[in-house]
Amino acid sequence: MPKNSTRTSLYFLVSLILLIGLELFSDHMAKASEILLKVGIVQRFGESNNSELTLKSTSGHFLSLNFKDEQGKPKKLQVSQVKLEVLPxxxxxxxxxxxxxxxxxxxxxxxxxxxxxxxxxxxxxxxxxxxxxxxxxxxxxxxxxxxxxxxxxxxxxxxxxxxxxxxxxVSTHPQVSFIINGVRYYPNQLEISSSQNLVNVIQDKQSPRLYSGSLIVQPNAYSTYTLVNNVPLETYLRGVVPHEIGPNAPLNSAKAQTIIARTYALRNLRRFQADNYELCADTHCQVYYGLTGTNPIADQAITSTKGQVLTYQNELVDALYSSTTGGVTAFFSDVWDGEERPYLQALVDSPRQVWNLSQQSLANEDKFRQFINLKDGFNETGRTVFRWKKESTIEDLNKDLKKYLARRKDPLANFKTILGMEVTKRSPSGRILTMTIQTDKGILELYKNEVRSAFTPPRSTLFYIDPIYDEKKKLIAYSFVGGGLGHGVGLSQYGSYNLAQLGWTAEKILSFYYPGTKILPLSPSIVYWKDKN
Missing domain, CATH: 3.30.70 (Alpha-Beta Plaits)
Structure with a gap:
């Protein structure tokens, strides 16, 4: 065969392979953008008396209401707005x-x-x-x-x-309701769509939020209703990224946040199976405000990372992140019960060595106190919640703890007063693993993140406490001295700001906070979540 023919054949073969690869890549990206999420934007509608939702179309358009009436007959109405109530x-x-x-x-x-x-x-x-x-x-x-x-x-x-x-x-059952042209309807489930694919939602006379996609009002497991937004993944990110990372984040910080937010959403689709939707719209999942508050930096980050997710051994990572670590990230088991994630480790949150965890474990109370009093050289240095101190009286701590124990139906909820508190076990990252509370009714142990649930002062579990006495040496209060805001596992949002300002790429930022992971384009071969039950 002549050399020119060989070159032509090879060129054709390589071009064909590249073309197929590009088509597959494009197909995966298209599939990523087409993934529909079910997000509960109002989770327990009807929980409080007189709660109401107003849904409005955008100017010049209308809403379509689809439901079945009380006789089971399909109904479709077109309106510019509708006010929903839940009546007993x-x-x-x-x-x-x-x-x-x-x-x-x-x-x-x-x-x-x-x-x-x-x-x-x-x-x-x-x-x-x-x-x-x-x-x-x-x-x-x-x-x-x-x-x-x-x-x-x-x-x-x-x-x-x-x-x-x-x-x-119960003698009554909550029922969603609305009035159109003088007729009151009681649908069990209501689907709302718009001719422009945009709906304004006003809850209890608050400022409206604009949502893309369709909405469903559906019953949940608590005898109330949930307003669910069916929204494409990439559109969903427009309502998450600017509110999670902030409108003024450096671009590479926003890119890192976007990849993590996309990964987090897809890995956590199982959270609300009991209520027939997938994600919530607050900090129990990710903050999501629809198309209200979108910004150019976040949109650029979403577009430039389209379809990219963070993986470990071809599985989506548990993409946990928090506002501020307080200078050290935490292991998964420092905060929650369950198996360790190899890529969630205790790391000093700094681009340089300011503390050696292998030689100075923060499980030691004295070492921890030394560490928490350091302020310079960290990614979050200068941030308001990087270091904090709060005091709380015994009376206020009693109120906090009684409320917490009552919610849990704990038999110690009828105690009268706290007699003493002590941190009895820390993790190597300094997080509280066990806090012992002595009350007049007995001794109580709080574990890990429950410390934050039980008391108002802590902004994280990265803190120590000191008793405060009056002139008669009577215990009157405690001082809480700590660092960080949130659980401290995985990426620090404010830490990523500093790294991006130092010139770090999104890939480098993510490899720092999640060691051993890879950014990959979303594809059918990637496992969202391995059920190890």
Missing amino acids: RPLPKLAVEERLVLSDHATFETAENSAKQWRKQGIQVEITQPGRWQVWAKRDVYPTPLLKRWLLESLKQKGYTKAFLDSSV
Whole structure:
């Protein structure tokens, strides 16, 4: 074969391979942009009396309302706006609403680990969020009062004392409602779409927020309703990135945030299975404000990283992040119960060495106090919540703790006063693992992130406490001295600001906070989440 023919054939073959690769890449990107998320933007509509939602079309357009009336007939109405209310409708007779709560937690991550342990015992469960995160005996597996009580009694016989029945007798049932042309409708589920694919949502007379995609008002597990936004992934990010990383973030910081936010969303689609949606719109997931507050930096970051996710061994990482680490990141198990993530490690949050964790473990109380009093040389130096100090009286701490214990139905909730508090165990990153509280009714231990749930002062679990006495040496208060805001696991948002200003790329920033990970284009071969239950 002539040389020219060989070159032509090789050129054709290489071009074909590249073309196929580009088509596959483009196809994956298209699929990434087409992924629809179900985001609960109002999670428990009807929980408070007189709550209302107003939905409005944009100027010159209309809303389509699709639902079934009380006779089950399909209805479709077109309006420029509609005001939704949740009204109590009388039941034919008194009814009992009942849930068997197996465990109660501050966070989804620890609730999920608890659910895993229950499943190992052969008990079918579901994770819910009526306020705090809870693990319930699965309602469709244990549907009757008799089955719930049988399970509860069997658990008590095995020594499980914290499970309880959450029961109430009700005479009315909340029902979503609206009036159009003088006619009141009571749909069980309502779908709202717009001719322009844009809907303004006004909750309880607050400022309106604009959402792209469609909306559904649907019942949830708590006898209230959830307003769910069906929105494409990349559009969803426009409502997340500027509010999570801030409107003035350096571009590479915004890019790192975007990749993490995309990864976080796709890995966490299971959070609200019990309520038939996927993500919430607050800090229990990621802050999401729809198309309200979008900005050019965030939009540029979203466009330039389209479809990119952060992976570890071809699985999406647990893309945890917080505002401010306080100078040191934490292991997953420092904050939550469950298996370690190899890429979530304890790292000094600085571009240079200001502290050697291997030689000076922050599990040591004296070393920790030395560390928390350092202020210079960190990525977050100068940030308001990098270092903080708060004082709280015993009276206020009593109120905090009583409220926390009452929510958990803890028998110590009737204590009168705190007699003393002590940090009894820390992790190598300095996070509190155990805090012991002595009350007049007995001793209580708080673990990990529960410390933040129990008391108002801590902004993180990276703190120490000092007692404050009056002139008669009576304990009157405690001083909380600490650093950081949030759990401190994974990326520090303010830390990424500093690294980006030093010229670090998004890839370098993410490799710093998540060692051993890779940025990859989203593809069918990537595992979103491995269920290890």
